[in-house]
Structure formats: structure tokens, C-alpha cells
Amino acid sequence: ETGVTQTPRHLVMGMTNKKSLKCEQHLGHNAMYWYKQSAKKPLELMFVYNFKEQTENNSVPSRFSPECPNSSHLFLHLHTLQPEDSALYLCASSQDGGRRVRSPLHFGNGTRLTVT
């Protein structure tokens, strides 16, 4: 398998549930990202990891908790979410990240999250 893979593709969860989104990249990249895409709004950068170290947390609420065990895997743990958190969550990777955003991002197909 190549590129960036995200699972699950769709997720419906209640506000009291705990769930996790998974992302895996097979491109040998050093940096991984979580973005939130809501309708009619620009992509919102949530977190950046470079060589497994978190280099950016864009004022994301603590109900979103990222985890990056290695350069190929990225998780987003979710708990006590709100309905306004419903969105498409995109994972991306790049060859260099954090400090020099020169190489393009490679995106997964996203997880469509609905919070009820």
C-alpha cells in the first residue's frame, strides 16, 4: 500500500464516547500533520509532528489528543467531543515539516466524523 492511509473513513460517535483516528504513511516522510476541514472554512492546522516530536499545537482543545509513536503512524484520540467538532479530519505527511514547509503535503482521504 502506498501514500497516506486513514482509518476509519467514517465515524459517528456520541459526546461521551472515546474513539481514535489512525493515520499511516508509507512515503518515508519525516513530518505528519492533523488538519480539520469544516464546510466553507479554510483548512485548520491542528497538530504537527516532526521526527515523532510535536512541533505545533494550534490551540486545539484538550478533548483532541494526538499521539505519534513513530514517523509513520499518527493517531488522534477523541473524547467528550461536541457537535461542532463534526468535520472531515485529514492527515498529511511531508518530507520536511515544522521548520521548513517547502515540500508539498501528501494527504490521506480523511475521516468523516459526526458527533451526535
Add this chain to the structure above:
Amino acid sequence: AQSVTQLGSHVSVSEGALVLLRCNYSSSVPPYLFWYVQYPNQGLQLLLKYTSAATLVKGINGFEAEFKKSETSFHLTKPSAHMSDAAEYFCAVSAGAGANSKLTFGKGITLSVRP
């Protein structure tokens, strides 16, 4: 600080017609500029990028964009639209160095292609 402006949210063209999607940027230092495309139910895919080499950049699927510093623009064009070009298009800018380097996306433009 840097920003991207994509005026309008929707462009509709006939099949075979010229496609022009506008992007203006703001940056205090020389920028890197990108166009991404998002097809339904998919993530974003790189169309092309400008990284301070040639000002006319050719991308995939027949798209190209021209960097015009005097106009702070990076408009995306395609001479002849195809039905498969219907998608959402995002312009993005990256400027600065070190910890100040960030990638900022525009709001996106939806392109519709009429038969």
C-alpha cells in the same frame, strides 16, 4: 504574517472552456505557493507548486499557474475544461523560515463543469 485570498466560492464553466481560478497572497518575504485539488470524498492532492524557479509552473492534468509578484497573484488556469476537473481547488502559501514557516490555505473554490 501571510494570507491567501480566493475570491468567490464557486466557478462554473462549460466543458472545453477556459478555466481560471484566482488566488492572491500576502507575504512579507518571498513565498512558496501551491495549488491543491480535492475530489469528492478524497483528501487534497498537489496540482503544482512555485518555489522561486520559473514563474510559469506546469502541473498535472493540464493545469498551470503563473506567479506575478507585482500583482501578488498565483492564478490557476487550464485551456480546456474537462468534466473530470469538477472538484474543489485550494491555493496555499508558505513563507518565512525556521519556526515562522507555516502553510496557510485559502477557503477553496468549487469548480463545476457543464456538459
